[in-house]
Amino acid sequence: MDIIVCIKQVPDVPNIRLDEHRMTIIREGVEGIINPLDCVALEAAVNLRERQGGRITVLSMGPPQSEEALREALAFGADQAILLTDPAFAGADTLATSHVLATAISMLKPFPDLVICGRQTIDSDTGHVGPQIAEELDLPQVCGVNEIHPQGDSLVVKRLYDGFQDTFRVNTPALLTVSQDLSSPHHIPLGDLERAFSDREIIRWAIKDLNLKPEEVGLGGSATRVWKLRKAASKRRGEIVTGSTQSLVEHVIRKLEALSILDEESGNG
Amino acid sequence: MYLEPSMKQMVIRRTVRKFAEERLSPVAVEMDATGTFPSEIIREMAKLQYFGLEIPAHYGGAGLDAVSYAIVIEEISRSCAAVGLCICVHNSVSANPIYEFGTEGQRKTFLVPMAEGQAIGTFCLTEPNAGSDVSSLGTIAIRDGNGYVLNGNKVFVTNGGMSSVNLIFAVTNTTGKQKRYSVFIVESERKGLEKGPNEELMGMRGNPVCPIALNDCHVPVENRLGGEGQGLKIALSSLVDGRIGIASQALGIAQASLDVSLEYAKERYQFGKPLSEFGAIQNYLVNLVTRVEGARLLTYRSAYLKDQGLAHTKEAAMAKLYASEVAVDVTRVGLQIHGGYGYTKAYPIERYYRDAKACEIYEGTSEIQRLVIARSLGYG
Numbered sequence: 001m002d003i004i005v006c007i008k009q010v011p012d013v014p015n016i017r018l019d020e021h022r023m024t025i026i027r028e029g030v031e032g033i034i035n036p037l038d039c040v041a042l043e044a045a046v047n048l049r050e051r052q053g054g055r056i057t058v059l060s061m062g063p064p065q066s067e068e069a070l071r072e073a074l075a076f077g078a079d080q081a082i083l084l085t086d087p088a089f090a091g092a093d094t095l096a097t098s099h100v101l102a103t104a105i106s107m108l109k110p111f112p113d114l115v116i117c118g119r120q121t122i123d124s125d126t127g128h129v130g131p132q133i134a135e136e137l138d139l140p141q142v143c144g145v146n147e148i149h150p151q152g153d154s155l156v157v158k159r160l161y162d163g164f165q166d167t168f169r170v171n172t173p174a175l176l177t178v179s180q181d182l183s184s185p186h187h188i189p190l191g192d193l194e195r196a197f198s199d200r201e202i203i204r205w206a207i208k209d210l211n212l213k214p215e216e217v218g219l220g221g222s223a224t225r226v227w228k229l230r231k232a233a234s235k236r237r238g239e240i241v242t243g244s245t246q247s248l249v250e251h252v253i254r255k256l257e258a259l260s261i262l263d264e265e266s267g268n269g
Numbered sequence: 270m271y272l273e274p275s276m277k278q279m280v281i282r283r284t285v286r287k288f289a290e291e292r293l294s295p296v297a298v299e300m301d302a303t304g305t306f307p308s309e310i311i312r313e314m315a316k317l318q319y320f321g322l323e324i325p326a327h328y329g330g331a332g333l334d335a336v337s338y339a340i341v342i343e344e345i346s347r348s349c350a351a352v353g354l355c356i357c358v359h360n361s362v363s364a365n366p367i368y369e370f371g372t373e374g375q376r377k378t379f380l381v382p383m384a385e386g387q388a389i390g391t392f393c394l395t396e397p398n399a400g401s402d403v404s405s406l407g408t409i410a411i412r413d414g415n416g417y418v419l420n421g422n423k424v425f426v427t428n429g430g431m432s433s434v435n436l437i438f439a440v441t442n443t444t445g446k447q448k449r450y451s452v453f454i455v456e457s458e459r460k461g462l463e464k465g466p467n468e469e470l471m472g473m474r475g476n477p478v479c480p481i482a483l484n485d486c487h488v489p490v491e492n493r494l495g496g497e498g499q500g501l502k503i504a505l506s507s508l509v510d511g512r513i514g515i516a517s518q519a520l521g522i523a524q525a526s527l528d529v530s531l532e533y534a535k536e537r538y539q540f541g542k543p544l545s546e547f548g549a550i551q552n553y554l555v556n557l558v559t560r561v562e563g564a565r566l567l568t569y570r571s572a573y574l575k576d577q578g579l580a581h582t583k584e585a586a587m588a589k590l591y592a593s594e595v596a597v598d599v600t601r602v603g604l605q606i607h608g609g610y611g612y613t614k615a616y617p618i619e620r621y622y623r624d625a626k627a628c629e630i631y632e633g634t635s636e637i638q639r640l641v642i643a644r645s646l647g648y649g
Contacts, residue, residue: 031279031283033283065276067276068276068279068280071276071277071280072280072284075280187284187287187288187291187292187317188284188317189316189317189318189331190281190284190285190317190318190319190322190331190333190337190341191318191321191326191330191331191332193277193280193281193284193331194277194326194331194332194333194337195326195332197275197276197277197280198277
């Protein structure tokens with residue numbers, strides 16, 4: 001099974017800072033990590049390869065320093081890494097990003113059996129990119145899956161949605177976006193990291209390699225513009241309650257029940 | 270001059286920190302309380318290649334550079350110093366000397382299982398009457414046919430309680446004015462090697478530190494590491510690199526203390542404001558942060574010099590001396606910032622304080638490090 005995993009290097013969330021004037025996230029001096037749900041996607045790909053055989057290609061559009069995320073993905077178990085990088089790609093919204101990624105995927109020979117993405121990223125949280133790639137490549141898609149079971153030429157996938165579990169049979173090639181519940185990414189052996197950074201190659205494709213025009217990518221290819229960006233004021237307020245231990249426990253239970261966090265009848269969450 | 274870790278080293282730090290926070294931080298308290306080292310941690314870390322950090326891949330290791338090695342030890346020690354100590358000693362003064370001075374046969378027989386984490390290693394130099402003073406070593410190895418017979422007592426053997434491979438330093442000449450030392454790789458199951466009960470330690474309690482006695486222990490000549498009489502050279506060379514490891518360990522403990530102290534100072538309110546807004550506490554914290562950063566630079570620099578193949582005896586001694594003293598200071602002042610709560614086991618700072626103290630003592634006390642540095646200045 002040939003699998004593509006799309007990943008994005010994102011700023012480590014606790015350290016995110018905003019440039020409200022330029023309306024962008026400040027990336028300088030902030031450590032970049034692989035978007036956590038993309039690690040879940042990678043783990044899913046590694047598990048599928050273990051069962052089905054095949055090859056994992058990891059794909060990312062980003063500035064040259066995204067190489068770090070791709071090398072980490074190689075250490076994680078990917079067989080090949082492609083970095084889509086060009087100054088022309090800068091300023092892309094999710095549509096322009098999806099277009100570049102979809103174009104790169106369409107150029108791969110053979111065409112992959114499966115494309116896996118994280119459901120959303122922690123830096124923009126749109127959840128657009130996976131579905132937009134699927135639309136552009138005319139692939140069946142299921143978003144937010146938490147189980148993947150290969151069956152012949154198709155996949156049986158499940159997802160939790162609004163308190164229901166949906167089960168789908170999807171013919172391949174297909175695109176899935178994955179949720180956190182799918183799996184816990186494994187820890188990377190140190191020797192694999194060493195090799196990923198010293199011996200492995202990163203394939204780099206720029207705009208000309210993808211035969212794209214400047215107006216199709218970056219700001220020019222974007223359908224949306226950020227109008228305003230500001231840091232939201234935290235609305236979380238604490239409540240100080242005093243009383244005996246018994247009354248405090250009862251108070252907390254009532255609060256949790258009111259929030260439907262605790263089930264009133266069973267007493268279980 | 271570029272003083273930042275490389276892309277690879279940053280990812281290694283993140284990877285190790287994630288593992289350590291998920292797997293080691295939760296067991297650190299219990300390891301300290303019970304004085305036990307969970308075997309599943311060894312198995313897990315073995316799979317992730319923590320037992321052959323600088324050993325090349327074809328001997329089963331991870332093949333890391335020395336700066337990456339320092340970062341790994343720092344991050345492990347930040348979560349659990351007792352595990353950091355295990356990894357540090359196993360790698361720097363047990364596996365590395367076998368790689369550096371061992372024959373191909375010794376590498377295959379001993380190093381590969383060590384790098385794969387199947388065999389834990391020790392470094393047995395210290396004796397009841399010989400520690401800093403190596404010339405007082407009393408363990409004797411007498412040539413006997415195609416081997417040696419070892420007799421003597423080793424104490425404070427880090428990893429001793431769970432080791433399979435032990436580097437035993439012994440005197441190999443009984444005549445002549447000048448003692449000649451040799452090193453022997455002695456398997457734990459070898460007849461004549463007996464381990465005593467684990468020590469009740471002040472800190473680093475999760476590590477099974479114990480005495481090892483050698484009573485007419487027959488060791489074949491092929492277990493001698495290096496030539497006869499090369500023991501001192503092997504010991505000193507191993508200890509130079511061991512110091513980078515202990516400096517890294519001290520750095521990890523210091524960073525852990527700093528992290529919890531900075532957090533506590535923000536959370537703890539007195540007189541209507543957080544401790545962090547009091548000038549006295551800010552001064553403490555600023556001094557600690559600055560000193561930890563200084564220790565980090567010294568430590569990484571000594572590792573960098575090793576990577577470049579340059580002399581680093583003085584620099585490793587400086588890093589070990591400074592980082593271990595910083596660790597003791599940071600934990601002491603950090604505990605002071607925590608006040609009464611810091612003196613309880615409800616907070617980790619008291620454990621860090623006890624753990625840090627060991628760094629000033631083992632693999633060359635602070636006094637010995639000062640001696641090494643003084644000699645590099647032409648004194649003594």
